[in-house]
Amino acid sequence: MELLFVSLASLLAGFVDAIVGGGGLILVPALFATYPGASAATLLGTNKSASVWGTAFSATQYARRVELRWRALLPAMALTLIGSFLGAWLVTLISTAFLRKLLPLVLLAVLLYTLARKDLGRAHAPRYAGRAEAVVAGSIGLLIGFYDGLFGPGTGSFFIFLMVRLLGYDFLHASAHAKLLNVCSNVAAIVLFGLRGHVWWHVALVLALANVAGSLLGTRLALKHGAGFVRGVFIVVVVALILKTGRDAFWP
Template identity: 70%
Template sequence: MLVDLAIVALASLLAGFIDAVAGGGGLVLTPALFSTFPNAAPATLMGSNKAAAIWGTGWATVQYVKRVSLPWRRLMPAAVLAGLGSFTGAWVLTMVSPDGLRKALPLVLLAVFLYTLAKKDLGREHRPRYAGRAEALVAGGIALAVGFYDGFFGPGTGSFFVFLFVRVLGYDFLHASATAKLMNLLTNAFAIMLFASKGHVWWHVAAVMAVTNVAGSLLGTRLALKHGAGFVRGVFIVVVGALILKTAFDAFIK
């Protein structure tokens, strides 16, 4: 059991780092949990995953709020919508299989990857396209849709948040990553409510992973704030590329 805990704790450390910079930490932690505890119920592993990841996401959110200038008050309603979308998606998952989405996901991620590579200046400068109520409404629409996806399926949620905030709202990668942390904090919180209410959280495992997740988040946030949008963009491209390979393998080969 100690070896198992050590494995998932290390995975949680790396996941916290990746999540803090560009999203996509589930690429590391979710497979680690499923391979380490192959006989556990998937819902229990997902619940434990989110119960650990929320701490690193929370830490990163606090650090970004202190250092990155964003209209946080206008974005809070969007964060609540992200949480409601996540809760709804998790509820729908109890009734509908995500197999169709599993096969479509690599293609969607590939489109995001190629678009980001083609647009060399995408997300390098912070030029918001909306202000006031319009910004709140557009951010809310993105949050609700991606939040639902997070609860229903999940892989790449942080990366989708980052990409859409860059492409639709006109944020640079650093500001988009900061905003994504706020959204992810609420999606995790609402999903944990559902999983915990059904007994699908291993709190002792989540507690160990939470400590290392925060440590990874601390390192990732510091590097992102120090090196700015260009660094976040680079990590984002690497993470999305890895997500394409992982999701394609799961959908068509595994």
Template identity: 70%
Template sequence: MIELLTVALASLLAGFVDAVVGGGGLVLVPALFSTYPTAAPATLFGTNKGASVWGTAWATHQYAKRVTLPWLALLPAALAALGGSFCGAWAVTQVDPSGLRKALPVILLAVLLYTLAKKDLGRHHAPRHTLRAQTAIAAAIGVVIGFYDGFFGPGTGSFFVFLFVRLLGFDFLHASATAKLLNTATNAAALVLFASKGHVWWHIAAVMAVANVAGSLVGTRMALARGAGFVRGMFVVVVSLLILKTGYDAFLR
């Protein structure tokens, strides 16, 4: 019961972080690995997806009721993200991702410095493309980051948010809402793959899913109430933590 309570609380916090700006895996995955140190990594990753997919789906539903999103552009992007995630999951069985592990903190640092340098980045919602161009760019983002999520994973939500802000002119609130839709697709693809291999502890995932949705509800409401500035601030915090975590894993561990 203590172990279950620990991962449920971690899932609650992860759901909150994920709903605001992504990066819930930064909380939940280490909690799972420390709580169940002898478990197979694939099983812990699968159980994580079994919980987080519900939180991202719930956040998508909540954002959709309050934020106007270009669904005609985003639904193809969600399908592209799902396909990219499947391809990435297959690729990781063929190629060693250790090189990406060392490059990731450098890429995240570049994203953070760019965001801090552009003081107005993502503060105002001003989409800058036609629907056709928006659809093509969103689909490209979906397939590339979807592939990355299936292949490696850390920071997926943050990459979605940053690219929708930088390439499509979304503010951080709209970008976060959009990221939830695409992240739901990538999480679902990964969950199907892990489940097909028997790598999900469903009884633990079910408890964690309830906690994740609860955290998602709080995070979504806070983001909607406080707006793009709050989401931008959370983005900076989460990316900074991701740089520290991935840098430690790549160079010091």
């Protein structure tokens, strides 16, 4: 029954994550509630090891249907991987308590900006090309990859928001590009968790299958309904992240 419960949570997480990110908002609490005696590192490592497959599957589906800007994306993927490793290394040296209180405020600013700009992310009109686009995309990858390794919550939402705001992508194209960057940041974390023995591989395998199934449904809905649908889900997920991270920070 425990495995069935977390598998259903992984299915729902894959569905949400495929559209706009934020699947960890569902699966991580489910793992902590189901296995209260396990170490936090083991549950986080198991979550990453399962969800990365759904994210990777979603990324391949987007790549078949959405035009990806590979000249900007490939350097950004490499820099995301580097940033994630640096963040994961730094978290072993410093406290991230200040980020716990800062995060809901940053997310609130993202939400208010998105609501105020009703046309934000509805039209796909890239602002840069060539080297300039690669520099901006790479900067986003390095920054958010570093954040993911250091702390993590809301990574997918930050990738999407910055691509919409800085690169001029619509929400659908931003989500497609963000999936590939998210895979890179997750791989870095999985390597570190795996080397330290903080992954339940037998559980992660079952959760990965459920996550991929949810990812398939979420990706199809996003591709069918387009940028407006993704924007709506983005707003819902950011609101949920604000409530969750705000409660964790100020009412633990």
